[in-house]
Amino acid sequence: MIRVAIVGSGGIAGACHIPALRGESRRARIVAAVDVDEDRAKAFAAEHDIPAAYTSLTDMLDKERPDLVHICTPPFTHTAQVVECLEAGAWVWCEKPLCLSLAEFDAIAAAEGAAGPYSSVVFQHRFGSGAHHLRSLMAEGVLGRPLVALCETTWYRPPAYYEVPWRGTWASEGGGPTMGHGIHQMDMMLSILGEWEEIRAMAGRLDRDVETEDVSMAMVRFSSGAMASVVNSVLSPREQSYLRFDFAQATVELRHLYGYANADWSSTSQAWNPPQDVPSSHAAQLGELLDAFERGERPPVSGVEARRTMELVTGLYASALTGAPVLRAELTPGSPFYHRLNGGLSL
Known part of the structure; x- marks a missing residue:
């Protein structure tokens, strides 16, 4: 099973990412949710039957070791979060925009490996x-x-x-x-x-x-x-x-x-x-x-x-x-x- 984590518990995560992942339940399993608001993280995890909730992306990556991370946070947070996930060995699927400049894009590209992990943008x-x-x-x-x-x-x-x-x-x-x-x-x-x-x-x-x-x-x-x-x-x-x-x-x-x-x-x-x-x-x-x-x-x-x-x-x-x-x-x-x-x- 592909181990998946969701970062950010706002509307797009619940309305779009959760249903998409449920449709792939034969090969993907949500193992953790992350939100800076602890109550919101726990409520999101409980609502969607996710086994673990975190307020720290770093802690989640260290403890859960996900294969794929969905980034559903505000745009200005994306680059740092995507780079951290890639450096931890996780693939990333990020809501648009992936970043706020070509300089940030190239920083993300530099954090990818020649054979992965890779980052991808939500352009459905x-x-x-x-x-x-x-x-x-x-x-x-x-x-x-x-x-x-x-x-x-x-x-x-x-x-x-x-x-x-x-x-x-x-x-x-x-x-x-x-x-x-x-x-x-x-x-x-x-x-x-x-x-x-x-x-x-x-x-x-x-x-x-x-x-x-x-x-x-x-x-x-x-x-x-x-x-x-x-x-x-x-x-x-x-x-x-x-x-x-x-x-x-x-x-x-x-x-x-x-x-x-x-x-x-x-x-x-x-x-x-x-x-x-x-x-x-x-x-x-x-x-x-x-x-x-x-x-x-x-x-x-x-x-x-x-x-x-x-x-x-x-x-x-x-x-x-x-x-x-x-x-x-x-x-x-x-x-x-x-x-x-x-x-x-x-x-």
């Missing part, structure tokens, strides 16, 4: 059957080459949402809807269109009393020559997550909110017919992560794959805050945006 939208089918059709050449894409995350978060102290700041959340909300759709877009080269962006703080943006927009050019328009918002009362891919021979669209099934996809291609209906979910991604663990291979959305998404977010902020186009190749340790997503600048 890559793993539904619709996304798998789209990538299969592309590989077969059925759709032709990609040309144009739209990637829109138009969500709504009221002012009260930002009363949580770590939200809406560069230091603790890392960014606004670009980093915390639209990153899911942008990662999905990258899983389809691949390497990107250039980004031109704008970001604004239009209505929320926060340090970061509440809206961002960007144009992205990919290595293939394809171009994409990206919108991220927390000011949109009619919420929607929308992806559109125009290929030379067909259009493929996805409309959903926080997760999709096959019915949420449409296409002009007669070849569009996913062979199964697997919703995008933590469960879908966890299954592939555990498969990789059993094979001793790097899991999906890890390493170079995960860094590419972080690079796109970094490039968007760099362009928006400087007012200049940004090349992916420019995001090196010599760039201030490599170290902080806002590069020390203010909107």
Whole structure:
């Protein structure tokens, strides 16, 4: 059995991680829960029949020796926790964002072993059957080459949402809807269109009393020559997550909110017919992560794959805050945006 620990007992842990792990009970067992609040840790463990509760990640790693740790804590805590787990020999599956800068990402990568342990990010939208089918059709050449894409995350978060102290700041959340909300759709877009080269962006703080943006927009050019328009918002009362891919021979669209099934996809291609209906979910991604663990291979959305998404977010902020186009190749340790997503600048 793969021994699993959960760090952080907030809503995402109970709503998404626990059900996903229960669905893998034949090969994964939850052995411990960790939360800095002792009462909350014990209550979470009791509610979900977890045998041990801790307030210290260090103590849990020392006593339980888990194979895999799920990190479900606020963003500013991720890097230190992920590195500690990796150095203790545990694989990590971390809620987005994995970290708050490319510098932190590279520190995490340095803590991985050549043959594991590995860290992976929760980007569940890559793993539904619709996304798998789209990538299969592309590989077969059925759709032709990609040309144009739209990637829109138009969500709504009221002012009260930002009363949580770590939200809406560069230091603790890392960014606004670009980093915390639209990153899911942008990662999905990258899983389809691949390497990107250039980004031109704008970001604004239009209505929320926060340090970061509440809206961002960007144009992205990919290595293939394809171009994409990206919108991220927390000011949109009619919420929607929308992806559109125009290929030379067909259009493929996805409309959903926080997760999709096959019915949420449409296409002009007669070849569009996913062979199964697997919703995008933590469960879908966890299954592939555990498969990789059993094979001793790097899991999906890890390493170079995960860094590419972080690079796109970094490039968007760099362009928006400087007012200049940004090349992916420019995001090196010599760039201030490599170290902080806002590069020390203010909107």
